[in-house]
Amino acid sequence: MKPYDIIVIGGGAAGLMAAGEAAKAGAKTLLLEKMSTPGRKLLISGKGRCNITNIAPVKAFIGHFGKNGRFLYSAFHRYFSDDLLAFLDDLNVATVTERGGRVFPASESAADVVNALVTWNRRVGVEIRTQMPVEQLKITDNALTGVRTPQGIIPTRAAILTTGGASYPGTGSSGDGYRLA
Structure with missing residues (x-):
């Protein structure tokens, strides 16, 4: 099996964005989601x-993160709320701005955002596999060579961990990324 260029581990918002952007840039991309x-x-x-x-x-915006928020400046100057809203508009997700500058989908349904992101990923060529927990990263000669799942090792040249923290175990947020990293 030819290795993937990138395997994204975790199918939340960050994983869906990372996988889609990688595929859009030409990488053979696989998104693994355990749920x-x-x-x-x-x-x-x-x-x-x-x-x-x-x-x-x-x-x-950064002021809400206290002194530690400074590390976000470079990332937010590259991609901020106006970029995200333009991206969602391209995906036909209409938005509304409410009190306090909070932005929601006009449909008031989070499912519309998830569906748009999943559809976009498939359109740009991301292969999505669900119910596929990652057990271990396979390292050979100090280089990542694969990702171990219950179905075996999937070869890859790179991986992006987007598993989130341990805040909502019922949604799959169980802190797996800490162990993998």
Whole structure:
């Protein structure tokens, strides 16, 4: 089997964005999600409405993270809320801005955001496998060569861990990435 260029481990918002962007850039990309569907935590965000972002200016937004927020400047200057909203508009996800600058899908349904991200991933060529937990990263000669799953080792040149923390175990957020890293 020819190795994947990138395997993205975790199918939440970060994983769906990372996998889609990798495939869009030409990488042979596989997204592995241990749950039955991607985006489980996204589905419950904003009480099921999906609080997508906030339109506050970068400096004000980062101010909510205290002194440690400074490390976010470079990332947010490359891709911020206006970029995300333009991306969602391209995916035909209409949005509304509410009190406090909070942005939600106009449909008030987090499922619409998840469905749009999954559809986009498939359209740009991401292979998505669900119910596929990752047990271990296979390292050979100090280089990543594969990802071990219950079905065997899947060869890859690189992996992106987007498993999230351990905040909502029922959605799959059980801290697996800490062990893998």
